[in-house]
Amino acid sequence: MIKTPYLLFLGDAPDPLAAKVAQGIRDWRPENAVGQFRLPGCKADLKIPDMTLAEARQAGAQTLVIGVANRGGVISDKWMDVLVEAVAEGFDIASGLHTLLKNQEPLVAAAKEHGRELFDVRLPNVQYPIADGKKRTGKRCLALGTDCSVGKMYTGLAMDAEMRKRGLKSTFRATGQTGILVTGEGVPLDAVIADFMAGSVEWLTPDNDPDHWDHIEGQGSLFHVSYSGVTMALIHGGQPDAIVLAHEPTRTHMRGLPDYQLPSLEALRDMALPIARIANPDCKIIGISVNTAALDDAEATACLSEIEERMGLPTVDPFRQGAARLIDALVAE
């Protein structure tokens, strides 16, 4: 639906985490990431070529993807200048921000003038049902984090990739803008109306073959007070058979909430399992995924060993090591 390949717009991202949309595309569909476009002060770098709009067009880029998220999803004037110019240069624009492209008058006018398309992937385009809680066939796995942005999407994508590599039946089910931009479809869960959240997740993960696994993209955290309701709906709509706990070991407080400490993995386990078993009494926690990007090799190894011993569960960094041990645990169930 969205034309590839992309130029990834990083704007003036205040830190690398803010560019996780672009990072996800770069990591999981590198063939679609022709280059990056950065404004002065940008603190993110995907380590792909910096390009002007004209250079990226010459390199074949069809769509400028806004690869940066910020709280509230505002489009600044500085950004708007670039987007309008991009449309004039022949780009379609795709965005997962709360602030919709289709509501930006100058951009809509430019797109009309130049015959280009604007894609708001965050906008739900389906009338989701209210969840009925009925047991569905097939299996589902969900990653739950001690915080937001700790690697839940990477975990799901890596587990899906590993299962496909083994010839097993598997689908990654996107619930956020990055996942939707990576896979081309999904539910933009944080933009769904409250009453229909759990129902949208049921809709996203329908009946399937008994040996098929959906890897549902996680969102938020039960311990993150801004978004915990979204996480709750994901658990009760997704009815996971298997949960992977996700963690980032160097985080000093909950993302965006300086007064909130991160919970321990034990606290997450003890809260998550009773909640998940309301919808699926057989749900099990099968492993732990740790984002060790901030650690060197020795530190990462020590961190993973310590957690594995403490928690008694296979513990990996799926980006560093792949998800093979998590899939071993999953198929052993």
Next chain:
Amino acid sequence: MIKTPYLLFLGDAPDPLAAKVAQGIRDWRPENAVGQFRLPGCKADLKIPDMTLAEARQAGAQTLVIGVANRGGVISDKWMDVLVEAVAEGFDIASGLHTLLKNQEPLVAAAKEHGRELFDVRLPNVQYPIADGKKRTGKRCLALGTDCSVGKMYTGLAMDAEMRKRGLKSTFRATGQTGILVTGEGVPLDAVIADFMAGSVEWLTPDNDPDHWDHIEGQGSLFHVSYSGVTMALIHGGQPDAIVLAHEPTRTHMRGLPDYQLPSLEALRDMALPIARIANPDCKIIGISVNTAALDDAEATACLSEIEERMGLPTVDPFRQGAARLIDALVAE
């Protein structure tokens, strides 16, 4: 904003619970409930005069309030005939259904022709913020149910009424269509976009006097898989200092979910408190509210005593007995 008094439209309500919107108005603002309008097959009865549209207009009714809710909030053809006729008779229409009056072409045309207004109280008309989790001044109380529709709104309204009677500072904060129709303002939480749910509850319950209590209207249940995400956002956005557990002792399964058993009050307590303490470490459960409408006096007394002894908390039916003991417990904290 909405003109009073009302004619309460019960439609073809399949059971009395489906008419809880009308029931709430009748119980808490009886002076606004001139009469009820019922279609053949209606299983609800407010014990106020049945009136035709013309009779209600003659009795002074200004607004026809849709006092019946159904899953998904559909407006049937049978209903639409009445609504269009009501507009022609001179009524404004107010509704809290998901299906919006303003999207019903025949109704919009009739309202325009006859110069009447359509009020969709379910529709958010504020751009809510994302929750920041900051501690706010003043105190907040929230009722959490073992299921949906077990008396959480009644509990909040009764506690608010009791505090005002004692000259204490108190506000009922509506989070659903009934509460909004009763009080004239609030947040229609189940229609808020997922990411802004907790923020809308922060917005609804701002800084206040240290000795002021907000009684926040509860929604859904942590154990109801269709709506648990809404309940979660209410807890983390509301940061309650005090929780009242709400229960209906004769319910045989979760409302609308025949395969789901009700949790015990102990299970609700054990799940709710750790969740609430993420946002407010000082949160306490101060009492239990039991809807004993289905029990006779002796059964109700026995039921309340048994629960009070088992749980070690003041246990009342606030509709039957008032909320005095709950307020005693609240002010003792």
